[in-house]
Amino acid sequence: MSSLPDSPSKIVDVAIGYMAAKQLFAASEAGVFAALAEGPATAAEIAERAGIPANVARILADAMSSIDLLTRTNGVYANTPATARYLAGSAGDLDLRKFLAFLDAVSYGHWLGFINTVRTGKPGTLDMSGDRMDLFMGGVMTYNALHAKMLADNFDFSPYTKVLDYGGLSVSFLVEALSANSSLNGTFFSGGPLVEAARGVLAEAGLNDRVEIVEGDPLEGDIPTGFDLVFLEHVAHRYDDEQNRVIVKRAREAAVPGAKLLLLDFFLDNDDKQRSIDALHAGEYLTIDGTIVYPEDQVHGWLTEAGWTPVETLSLPGSPRVIVAEAR
Numbered sequence: 001m002s003s004l005p006d007s008p009s010k011i012v013d014v015a016i017g018y019m020a021a022k023q024l025f026a027a028s029e030a031g032v033f034a035a036l037a038e039g040p041a042t043a044a045e046i047a048e049r050a051g052i053p054a055n056v057a058r059i060l061a062d063a064m065s066s067i068d069l070l071t072r073t074n075g076v077y078a079n080t081p082a083t084a085r086y087l088a089g090s091a092g093d094l095d096l097r098k099f100l101a102f103l104d105a106v107s108y109g110h111w112l113g114f115i116n117t118v119r120t121g122k123p124g125t126l127d128m129s130g131d132r133m134d135l136f137m138g139g140v141m142t143y144n145a146l147h148a149k150m151l152a153d154n155f156d157f158s159p160y161t162k163v164l165d166y167g168g169l170s171v172s173f174l175v176e177a178l179s180a181n182s183s184l185n186g187t188f189f190s191g192g193p194l195v196e197a198a199r200g201v202l203a204e205a206g207l208n209d210r211v212e213i214v215e216g217d218p219l220e221g222d223i224p225t226g227f228d229l230v231f232l233e234h235v236a237h238r239y240d241d242e243q244n245r246v247i248v249k250r251a252r253e254a255a256v257p258g259a260k261l262l263l264l265d266f267f268l269d270n271d272d273k274q275r276s277i278d279a280l281h282a283g284e285y286l287t288i289d290g291t292i293v294y295p296e297d298q299v300h301g302w303l304t305e306a307g308w309t310p311v312e313t314l315s316l317p318g319s320p321r322v323i324v325a326e327a328r
Helices: 009-015 017-030 032-036 043-050 054-066 081-086 097-112 114-120 132-154 172-180 193-205 241-253 276-289 296-306
Strands: 070-073 076-079 162-166 185-190 211-215 227-233 255-265 308-315 321-327
Touching: 009 017, 017 032, 017 054, 017 097, 032 043, 032 054, 032 070, 032 076, 032 081, 043 054, 054 070, 054 076, 076 081, 097 114, 097 132, 097 276, 114 276, 132 172, 132 227, 132 255, 162 172, 162 241, 172 185, 172 193, 172 227, 185 193, 193 211, 227 241, 241 255, 241 296, 255 296, 296 308, 296 321
Parallel strands: 162 185, 162 227, 185 211, 227 255
Antiparallel strands: 070 076, 255 321, 308 321
């Protein structure tokens, strides 16, 4: 019956989605996934390993298995490949627990006041006091590191020799690109605390000798030139329409003819069914700080006007989309 078009199931599933999210955040913070890194376990064994009450361990484990983030076989729970990789603290892979902590401690509170944003069009107040700045930056940079990995898995960097991250938010995109192509060298053009964060990430990755860091403003001043690949990663949503027109024009000036541009962000589309992750982030960006998820066709207009020809759009798993364009 639940498959009928007039079934309430979808409405109810979406309406109680916050319950799943909050239990995911709690399971991550309490160490349920990390406890199962030791091997499959019963609820009582999870409780002992994680140091939480047994009844709570059962509730969390059942909730996570119900949304396919754990498996349950004869009362024994185990991580899925995804939770084992991203939430169990496995060495050598991307740990998304900081991203979940940001969503729980910072983002969720803004959504509690979302109806005020709906009525006024104005975001809530983004509180960066105390340890909230560390939570915010840790979560955002972790999420960006995921996007960078997904981009490297879905784009071939081998034809390129010189890449510019223009106005970049996270140097992780250069790290992944250079790791995929040992002949590639990069420039990170950005400013403020993002530059210092980039230095630390590059040092940890052992790539200082292949990346030049240039402090600058994407809207004005001198820019480096001569690149056959340009990143605009998480730039578009941070600027208004006119500023974005300037940025994509200056990015074109930095590129040689025939160069490729990778413009990564969330976009609204004109398909019969909008991709969910983009539409939901439109609300997230609006309520957090008033930034914008733009329609894809509007972005195409900026690019065409600036001397870029849009070629294709890549949809990255669990991540933004990438508009690929070529310099005319």
